[in-house]
Amino acid sequence: MLRKIALCFVLFVLFSWFVHACFAVGQADANQMLAEAENALVSAYVSVAEANSVGANVSQLLVKLEDAGALLAEAQNSYRVGDYERAYLLALNCSNTVDNVVQEALTLKSETEEAQGQRLLFNAGVSSACLSVLFVLSLFGWRFLKKAYLKRVLEMKPEVGSEPK
Amino acid sequence: MSFDDFRLIYVLACLGLGLIILSPTLAMVIKLPGGEQFSEFWVLGPGHMAEDYPFNIAEDQAYKVYLGIANHMGGLQYYRVYVKFRNQTEPLPDSVNGTPSALDPVFEYCMFLRDGEVWEKEVSFSFDGIFFEGNSCRVSSLVLDDCILSVDKFALYDEEDSGFYCQLFFELWIYNASVSGFQFHNRFVWLWLNMTRPN
Numbered sequence: 001m002l003r004k005i006a007l008c009f010v011l012f013v014l015f016s017w018f019v020h021a022c023f024a025v026g027q028a029d030a031n032q033m034l035a036e037a038e039n040a041l042v043s044a045y046v047s048v049a050e051a052n053s054v055g056a057n058v059s060q061l062l063v064k065l066e067d068a069g070a071l072l073a074e075a076q077n078s079y080r081v082g083d084y085e086r087a088y089l090l091a092l093n094c095s096n097t098v099d100n101v102v103q104e105a106l107t108l109k110s111e112t113e114e115a116q117g118q119r120l121l122f123n124a125g126v127s128s129a130c131l132s133v134l135f136v137l138s139l140f141g142w143r144f145l146k147k148a149y150l151k152r153v154l155e156m157k158p159e160v161g162s163e164p165k
Numbered sequence: 166m167s168f169d170d171f172r173l174i175y176v177l178a179c180l181g182l183g184l185i186i187l188s189p190t191l192a193m194v195i196k197l198p199g200g201e202q203f204s205e206f207w208v209l210g211p212g213h214m215a216e217d218y219p220f221n222i223a224e225d226q227a228y229k230v231y232l233g234i235a236n237h238m239g240g241l242q243y244y245r246v247y248v249k250f251r252n253q254t255e256p257l258p259d260s261v262n263g264t265p266s267a268l269d270p271v272f273e274y275c276m277f278l279r280d281g282e283v284w285e286k287e288v289s290f291s292f293d294g295i296f297f298e299g300n301s302c303r304v305s306s307l308v309l310d311d312c313i314l315s316v317d318k319f320a321l322y323d324e325e326d327s328g329f330y331c332q333l334f335f336e337l338w339i340y341n342a343s344v345s346g347f348q349f350h351n352r353f354v355w356l357w358l359n360m361t362r363p364n
Contacts, residue, residue, distance in 0.1 A: 042243075045277065046342055049241040052279065058241070062277060069243075069275035076273055077312055116193070123190040130186040138179045149171055 030084035030091070034075055037091035041068050044098040047105035056112040061101055068097040204242070205235035206337045206352040222358045224295045230356065232335060233285040236278035243340035244284075245347055248272040250307055251332050252320045258336055258353045265336050265349040271307065271314045290333065295360050302329035302360045320360060328359035 048065060052058045075090035209231040210217040219228035236242050247270035251257070258266045276284045293313065294305030300322035307314045320329040334355035338347045 042340065042345075045241075045243045045340065048277075049243075049342070052241045062241075062279070065277045069277060073245075073273050073275035080271065081312070081314060120190065120193050123193060127187050127190045131183055134179065134182055134186065138175075142175060145171075145175065149168065 025085040025088040027084050030079055030087040033088045033091040033095075034072075034079060037068075037072050037075065037094040040095045040098050041065070041072055044068070044101035044105070047102045047109075051105040051109040051112065054109055054112050055116065056105075056108040058105070058108065061105055061108070064097055064101055068094045068101075071097060199239045200237075202238045204238060204244070204337065204339070204350060204352060205233070206335075206350075206354060207233045208335065208354040208356065209233070218356055220357065220359055221361050222292055222295075223361055224292055224363060227289055227291045229287060229289045231285055232274075232288050232354075233283060234276065234278065234337065235283045236280055238339075239280050241277060241279050244276050244278060244350075245338040245340075246274040246276075247336045247338060248274075248309060249334055249336065250304075250316045250318060251334070252318050253323065253330050253332075254321075257332075257334070257355075258349065258351075260351060260353075263349060263351040265338075265353075266334070270336075271316060272309050272312065292360070297329075297362050304331060304360060307333075328361075331358050331360060332356065333358060 044061075044065060048058050048061045051061070071090050071094040075087045075094060078084075078090060079087035207215075208218075209215055211219075211229045211231075213231055219230065222228070232246065234244055234246070236244075247265075249266055249268045249270050251266070251268055255268055256266050258264065274286065278284055289310060291308045292304055292306070293308055294303075296303045296305070302320045302322075304316055304318045304320070307316045318331055320331050322328070323330050332355050334353055337350040337352040339350040340346070341348045
């Protein structure tokens with residue numbers, strides 16, 4: 001009985017000892033995960049910046065970017081001090097945070113561009129209609145003003161008086 | 166007024182009215198050039214003013230400064246601040262050539278700012294393990310925002326300014342999409358620190 005307990009204890013100690021080694025994150029793993037997180041964050045940033053440049057409301061996406069940026073910075077700082085496991089987990093978290101940001105930014109961008117196109121079309125239509133009305137009115141106005149001008153000029157013309165008999 | 170003058174005034178008035186009618190559409194199509202593109206980068210003392218910067222440094226004593234960035238680049242920008250620590254013999258960034266310091270960063274911050282936005286952070290730091298031996302001083306670690314960073318720097322006694330001087334400086338980097346990487350933004354701020362012996 002005692003031998004069995006001792007064996008179990010030894011097995012438990014060995015398991016505790018090696019389990020960490022089996023699942024430990026090495027420098028290379030952490031480095032690779034950091035590079036992946038960096039790429040994911042840059043792609044997300046580029047998409048959000050494009051959406052922002054066409055005037056889309058990117059406030060919610062920006063919150064995700066900021067969270068992911070803070071995680072990546074923390075991961076880099078952990079990596080520098082040699083805490084590769086924490087760096088790995090933070091970098092993984094960073095990648096997960098910006099997982100759908102590219103897609104969302106592209107959707108926002110296309111929606112904004114579509115809305116802007118429609119607004120431009122509407123504005124162009126209204127402007128064209130107003131310009132046509134202005135053109136027609138200006139022709140009538142010109143005729144009226146020309147007549148008024150000529151009448152005024154003719155009234156200014158000196159009249160020839162009749163000679164006294 | 167002659168008839169030709171009268172006609173000219175009428176045509177100009179009609180053209181002006183036409184431009185006013187077209188202006189909402191033109192504003193959507195024509196993009197006017199923006200102003201100068203730049204970023205502001207500053208460090209302020211503990212009172213949020215450009216004064217009372219930490220200078221005489223004692224071991225295990227906490228110091229506080231405010232680090233800030235303002236984006237005037239005309240769009241969303243991805244910034245990174247690298248924190249570096251040097252002694253008097255190590256290189257600083259070269260603002261003439263726009264090159265960063267060759268030293269490795271000990272810490273970094275990362276932020277995204279829209280045009281006109283400002284980022285400001287309270288940076289607290291202290292030093293752990295300041296050893297003096299003769300005319301040299303060894304600083305073993307810097308504690309920045311509760312993160313212990315091994316710096317291991319030696320500072321020789323400066324006869325001219327009477328002290329053991331080190332410098333904590335912050336470099337601003339910006340993501341450049343055209344080169345697909347971060348570039349030094351040619352902006353850096355620093356704190357001169359005089360390591361003092363315990364009484």
